[in-house]
Amino acid sequence: MNHLPNAEPLLLRDDRDGIVTLTLNRPKAFNTLSRALMTDLQTALDTIAEDPEARVVVIAGSGPAFCAGHDLREMRADPSRAAQQALFDQCSRLMLTLTRMPQPVIARVHGPAAAAGCQLVATCDLAVASDAAKFGTPGVKLGLFCSTPMVALTRAVGRKEAMRLLVTGDIVDAATAQSIGLVNEIVAPDALDDAVAALAGKIAAHSGTVVAIGKTAFYRQIELGLEEAYAYASGVMVENMMKQDAAEGIDAFLEKRPPVWRNG
Secondary structure (H helix, E strand, O other), X not given: OOOOOOOXXXXXXXXXXXXXXXXXXXXXXOOOEOHHHHHHXXXXXXXXXXXXXXXEEEEEEOOOOOEOOEOHHHHHHOOOHHHHHHHHHHHHHHHHHHHHOOOOXXXXXXXXXXXXXXXXXXXXXXXXXXXXXXXXXXXXXXXXXXXXXXXXXXXHOXXXXXXXXXXXXXXXXXXXXXXXXXXXXXXOHHHXXXXXXXXXXXXXXXXXXXXXXXXXXXXXXXXXXXXXXXXXXXXXXXXXXXXXXXHHHHHHHHXXXXXXXXXX
C-alpha cells in the first residue's frame, strides 16, 4: 500500500509456487515497524491466511537490516498513553497472527534484527539467517525493557539465554543465535535465497491441510500440561486421519507411488 503520492510501497509481495514472500520495505529506516508498515503487513497476512494456494510465507527485509524494531521517532512523536497502548496492541496482534495463521512462516534474516525485529524472528515458525546477521533486544539500554519481544523470545530459546539477552541488551552473531535456538540455519549471504527457497519448497510440497493442522496443534499443545497435551494431540491425530490427504498419503506409501494431495 502506498501512503504518499509516488511513495515506494512499505511492503513488497512476491508469489511463486505457493510461496509468498513479504519484504519489509523501509530500507532507509532499517525496516522499523511503523504503524503504517504494521498495518500493511497485517492486511497482507490476513489475506494470505484465507488463501488455500498460499502454502508458505517468507518474511524478508530490504536494505541493510532485516528489522531494527519499532520506529522510535514515531513513538516519541506522540508519547501519550493511548498512542503507546495502540502501538503495542497492534504489534501484539500482528505477532499472534503470524503464530495463528495456517501457513508456516519463515524469517529470511540477512542483517540486523533488533528489539521488535528480534521478536519478529522469534515469532516466525522458522528462521534462516545469513552469517552476517545480528540479533538482540537492546531496549534496556534505552530505558525501555523489551517486554513484548520477551514473550516470543522466551518461547523460542531457553530461559537463561533469553534473560541474558534481555537484561544485557547485547547484540549476538548468527552463530550464537543458532546455538540458542533462535534460528534454524546459517548460510553465507550469497546462499541465503537458495537456502530459504529450499526450506520453503520442502514445506510447500506437503499437504497444506495437514501442515495447517500440525502448526495449530504445535502451538496449542505447548501451552498445555503433559497429560492434557497428549489428550489434545490424540484428538488431533484422529481428526487428521479423517482427512482425505491422510488416506491418500498412507495409500501412496503402501503402493510405493508419489501422493497426489487434494488439500482435503
